[in-house]
Amino acid sequence: MLTQAKPIATASREFAVTRTFNAPRDLVWKAWSEADRLAQWWGPKGGKLDVAKLEFRPGGVFHYSMLMPDGATTWWGRFVYREIVKPERIVFVSSFSDAKGGIARAPFDPTWPLEVHNTLTLSEHDGKTMLELHGAPVNPSAEERVSFEGLFDCMQQGYGGTFDQLDEHLAKT
Structure with a gap:
């Protein structure tokens, strides 16, 4: 078990999504913890992911770029891992990022x-x-909380497409 305890303040309402995959937990865990697997499914449907860095450990970073489905726009993102309990739980803070x-x-x-x-x-x-x-903003302003909670339906759709890609990846492995 790898853990890193660090308290973090979040908003009162969480976003939640649940999905069942026809694959053993060990395989789903690998899809979340290995760079070559993440590159095959993470991100918006029709996009392309490039992994700049993956340090899958507490305090480590997953830094990536996503070529969006329009083929012209690139978005950057990152996770900072807080807690990893193999093969049960991953706690991370996600954000958009710059190329650095x-x-x-x-x-x-x-x-x-x-x-x-x-x-x-x-x-x-x-x-x-x-x-x-489950996700919630870290120390959000009132405006950020409203923005986050106002996009729950869009996030359900976005994760739905991403998890469809994970489902396809798991079926191939």
Whole structure:
């Protein structure tokens, strides 16, 4: 078990998404923890992900660029891992970033929170894996909280497309 305890303040309402994959938990874990696998499914449907750095450990960083589906726009993002409990839980803070890995404002909304605290849990039942992801902004302003909570439906759709890609990746492996 790898852990790094660090308290973090978040908003009162969390975003949550749940998905069941027809794959064992070990395989789903690898899809989240290995750079070559993440590059095959993370991000918007129709986009292309390039992993700039993956240090899968507490305090480590996943830094990536996403060529968006329009083929012309690139967005950068990063996770900073807070806690890793193999193969059950990954706690990380996500944000948009610049090419050097510094935190940046979201390209789609100047009031989107700078950082989102996420807890991903994986549980296995009869060879299938249930994924639960909960997220909330870190120390948001009132405006950032409203922006985050106002996009719950869009986030459900976005994660739906991303998790469709994960489903396709798992079926191939």
